Structures are given as structure tokens and as C-alpha cells.
Amino acid sequence: MHLSPLRIQGGRPLGGELAVQPSKNAALPILVASLLSSEPITLHGIPRLSDVYTILELASHVGARHAWTGPNSLTIHTPELLHTDAPYALVSKMRASFIMMGALLGRAGEATVSMPGGCAFGFRPVDQHVKAFRAIGIDVTEDGGNFQASRGANFGGRFVFEMLTVGGTHNAILASVLGEGTHVTLENASIDTDVVDLIGFLNSLGADIRGAGTNTLDIYGVKALRGGEYRVIPDRIEAGTFMLAAAATRSRLTLTDLRPDHVRSLSSKLEEMGVQITEGADSLVVDATRGILRPVDVTTQSYPGFPTDLQPQMSALLATVDGTSIVQDPVYKDRLTHVAELQRMGADIKVSGYTQIIRGARLRGAPVKAADLRAGASLFIAALTADGETVIDGVKYLNRGYENLAARLRSIGADVHQPEVNLASAMD
Numbered sequence: 197m198h199l200s201p202l203r204i205q206g207g208r209p210l211g212g213e214l215a216v217q218p219s220k221n222a223a224l225p226i227l228v229a230s231l232l233s234s235e236p237i238t239l240h241g242i243p244r245l246s247d248v249y250t251i252l253e254l255a256s257h258v259g260a261r262h263a264w265t266g267p268n269s270l271t272i273h274t275p276e277l278l279h280t281d282a283p284y285a286l287v288s289k290m291r292a293s294f295i296m297m298g299a300l301l302g303r304a305g306e307a308t309v310s311m312p313g314g315c316a317f318g319f320r321p322v323d324q325h326v327k328a329f330r331a332i333g334i335d336v337t338e339d340g341g342n343f344q345a346s347r348g349a350n351f352g353g354r355f356v357f358e359m360l361t362v363g364g365t366h367n368a369i370l371a372s373v374l375g376e377g378t379h380v381t382l383e384n385a386s387i388d389t390d391v392v393d394l395i396g397f398l399n400s401l402g403a404d405i406r407g408a409g410t411n412t413l414d415i416y417g418v419k420a421l422r423g424g425e426y427r428v429i430p431d432r433i434e435a436g437t438f439m440l441a442a443a444a445t446r447s448r449l450t451l452t453d454l455r456p457d458h459v460r461s462l463s464s465k466l467e468e469m470g471v472q473i474t475e476g477a478d479s480l481v482v483d484a485t486r487g488i489l490r491p492v493d494v495t496t497q498s499y500p501g502f503p504t505d506l507q508p509q510m511s512a513l514l515a516t517v518d519g520t521s522i523v524q525d526p527v528y529k530d531r532l533t534h535v536a537e538l539q540r541m542g543a544d545i546k547v548s549g550y551t552q553i554i555r556g557a558r559l560r561g562a563p564v565k566a567a568d569l570r571a572g573a574s575l576f577i578a579a580l581t582a583d584g585e586t587v588i589d590g591v592k593y594l595n596r597g598y599e600n601l602a603a604r605l606r607s608i609g610a611d612v613h614q615p616e617v618n619l620a621s622a623m624d
């Protein structure tokens with residue numbers, strides 16, 4: 197289904213207060229992890245996003261039942277697993293569904309999961325997931341576009357990741373939580389906020405995972421997980437996107453319901469540019485009204501470094517800042533689909549490998565198209581600053597990661613039009 201484009205009349209400052217949504221990238225693995233328990237689980241902080249509906253479809257395919265109990269709350273219950281596969285039709289919609297493999301292995305000892313394939317911003321291998329599984333006693337074979345895996349009798353062991361991978365760490369944890377007397381050690385594991393939140397959730401159900409927030413995780417298998425209640429962390433990428441929108445429009449904006457410590461790599465960069473950031477306990481004020489912003493150089497890294505998921509949005513901001521900025525994204529070297537679209541709006545960006553050389557320019561409204569989620573966010577930030585109207589197509593990508601975007605942008609002063617959509621029925 198084709199969704200109506202987002203129409204933004206640029207040049208209006210943002211202001212007031214906005215509550216940050218709960219984290220998409222923490223909610224998805226937590227929903228998957230709920231499949232490990234046979235008891236009911238209540239989750240708060242589940243954003244209403246198309247990615248969440250996709251993972252709920254996968255969960256219901258394998259036997260989970262869920263019911264929404266509030267705007268961002270649901271109960272989910274998987275009394276028994278009915279299937280141990282994650283089919284292509286659903287895995288191909290969203291790469292994150294590959295972590296179903298760990299949960300199915302954990303609960304049933306076997307899994308057949310479609311290979312996730314490419315994505316809009318290039319090659320995203322899963323070799324580390326597979327190597328980790330094999331190292332801890334899981335037999336993995338590939339056939340007909342699927343991975344087939346089963347947990348052997350001698351389950352357990354040690355794996356050292358060759359690079360920091362969020363999804364690889366999630367998958368290995370999910371596969372290792374259940375099993376009496378088993379012990380898995382993961383070294384060079386991700387310390388991303390989403391990994392820490394997954395561990396917090398699993399431990400709240402009775403798992404025994406030690407070392408959260410460090411690069412070494414020890415996972416001692418337990419017989420079963422109980423039910424429980426858990427609140428997912430705020431979305432640091434959504435928070436960062438709105439911080440960048442405020443800076444790009446030279447506005448003063450208060451963001452609430454966030455973790456200021458989770459966005460510090462961005463806060464530091466914005467401060468270097470001349471934006472004032474004032475942190476509260478769970479809120480933050482971005483003030484870009486005090487003078488001219490300076491160009492900066494940015495290189496993406498794993499958490500707590502500058503996130504790749506904010507690179508296209510940062511590039512949009514820097515396209516409006518006088519002087520030359522250099523942006524490098526070694527985490528995803530092809531994450532550049534925003535560049536040609538920003539150029540349509542008058543941005544001066546030259547690309548060499550994974551480096552963008554960005555010279556500040558005045559942006560003009562234009563018809564543009566989002567080819568992936570954060571490229572879409574980059575375009576709406578550019579549109580908010582541009583002269584005239586920008587029409588952004590490819591809204592289905594924005595719906596993957598930004599809840600109720602048009603209305604929330606309007607609530608902070610943006611001139612945005614988009615017919616309301618019912619996400620649960622508008623997914624394709």
C-alpha cells in the first residue's frame with residue numbers, strides 16, 4: 197500500500213515540549229525475548245510502529261498471543277511454541293527479525309529462520325551471529341535461503357565477537373538463557389543501551405546474565421523464566437533526531453521522557469557546534485538560538501560513540517551550517533541514500549567512499565523520496581529548515597521508527613500535513 201507523502205512547509209522555528217517515544221530498538225528484542233517464557237508478561241513502553249507490528253506478527257506465528265492494554269502497553273503470552281520457524285515473508289520485511297533465531301533456539305532447541313538479505317543501505321552480514329552460535333554448541337546449516345539450527349547436547353562455551361554487534365549479542369544471549377547448568381561467555385560483546393535493556397528484562401524474569409554494560413557477558417542457564425512486568429527505555433535515536441531538528445531550525449526545544457546519558461555523544465557534538473544543552477533528570481533542553489553554529493567533524497562508532505542511526509540526520513543539520521564539515525560512517529559505509537535527496541534540496545555534499553564533505557548552504561523545498569528510515573528522518577529535518585514546501589515520499593520507512601510523526605511535529609510548531617494512517621492495517 198502506498199501512503200500519502202509528508203508535506204512540510206519549511207522555515208518555521210520549533211518550540212515547546214515533546215515527550216520522546218519508547219525505544220524501537222530496545223522494544224523489538226524484548227518482545228522477541230518474551231517468547232522464552234511460558235507465562236504472561238506485561239510490557240510498557242512499546243512504541244506503535246510498523247516494525248513492532250511485524251515482530252508481533254512473527255510472535256503470533258510461533259504461538260504468542262498479545263493484547264494492547266494501553267497506548268504503549270501490552271501483555272504477551274506464549275504458553276507453548278506452535279512453530280519454530282521465522283518465514284521469509286516476515287524476515288524480509290525487517291532485518292531485526294533475525295533474532296527470532298536465538299529465541300526459538302532458547303525455547304525449543306531448534307529454529308529455521310530465513311536469511312535476512314540486504315537492506316537499503318548495503319551489505320549487513322550475519323556471520324558473527326552464526327559463528328557465535330557454532331562456538332557455543334549450536335549446529336547451523338544453510339539451505340534454500342534459510343538457516344537451520346539446533347542446540348547440541350554439549351551446549352555452552354565461549355565466543356569472542358570479531359566486532360561489536362548489537363544484533364549478534366542479542367541473538368547469542370537469547371539462545372543461552374535457558375538450560376540447567378549451562379554457561380556461555382561472550383567477549384567483545386556490545387554494550388549498547390538496547391543490549392543492557394534486554395539483559396535487564398531477562399534478569400527480571402529470573403535469567404542469570406552477568407556483566408551487562410561491559411564487554412564480557414556470562415550467561416548461566418536457568419530452567420525456566422517466569423512472567424513479569426517491564427518498562428522499555430526511551431528511544432535515544434528518536435530523541436537525537438528531535439535534538440537535531442531543533443538545532444537545524446535554530447530553535448529552543450524541551451524533550452522529556454528521555455535518558456540524557458544515552459544521547460551524550462550527540463549532546464557533546466552539538467555543544468561543540470555552539471548549541472546549548474541543559475540536562476535534567478529525564479529531560480533535556482536544546483537551545484540553538486544563541487548565535488551562529490560552527491561546522492564539525494563526525495565519525496560514527498558503536499555505543500557510546502556517535503550512532504550511525506543519527507548520521508543522516510546529522511548530515512542534514514550540517515548541510516545548513518556555514519563552513520565545511522566532514523561526516524564519516526564506517527559502521528555502515530553505504531548509508532548514504534539521503535545524499536542525492538538532500539542535493540535535490542540544494543545541499544552541497546561531496547561523497548568519497550564513506551566520507552561526506554558537507555558545505556553549508558541554504559536549502560530549498562523539493563519533492564524527495566526516503567529510501568530507508570533514517571534517510572527519511574534526514575529529509576524531514578532538511579525540510580523543516582528549507583525555503584518553501586518539501587514533499588517527502590517513502591513515508592512507510594518513517595513509520596518504521598517514528599510514532600505519529602506528523603502530529604508530533606505539528607505539536608512543536610512545524611507546518612506538516614499528512615493524512616492520518618492506521619499503521620496496523622497500512623503495512624505492506
Ligand SMILES: CC(=O)N[C@H]1[C@@H](OP(=O)(O)OP(=O)(O)OC[C@H]2O[C@@H](n3ccc(=O)[nH]c3=O)[C@H](O)[C@@H]2O)O[C@H](CO)[C@@H](O)[C@@H]1O
Nearest residue numbers: 221292320321322323324325360361362363364504505527
Ligand atoms: C533493530 C536494531 O536494533 N538495529 C540496529 C542494530 O542493527 P544490527 O544489530 O543489525 O547492527 P550491528 O550492531 O550488528 O552492526 C554493527 C556492525 O557490525 C557489522 N556486522 C554485524 C553482524 C555480523 O554478523 N557481521 C558484521 O560484520 C555490521 O555490518 C556493522 O558494520 O545496530 C545498528 C548499529 O548500531 C543500528 O544501526 C541498527 O539500527
Ligand SMILES: C=C(OP(=O)(O)O)C(=O)O
Nearest residue numbers: 290291292505569570597
Ligand atoms: C537501521 C535501523 O533499523 P534496522 O536495523 O532494523 O534496519 C534503524 O533503526 O535505524
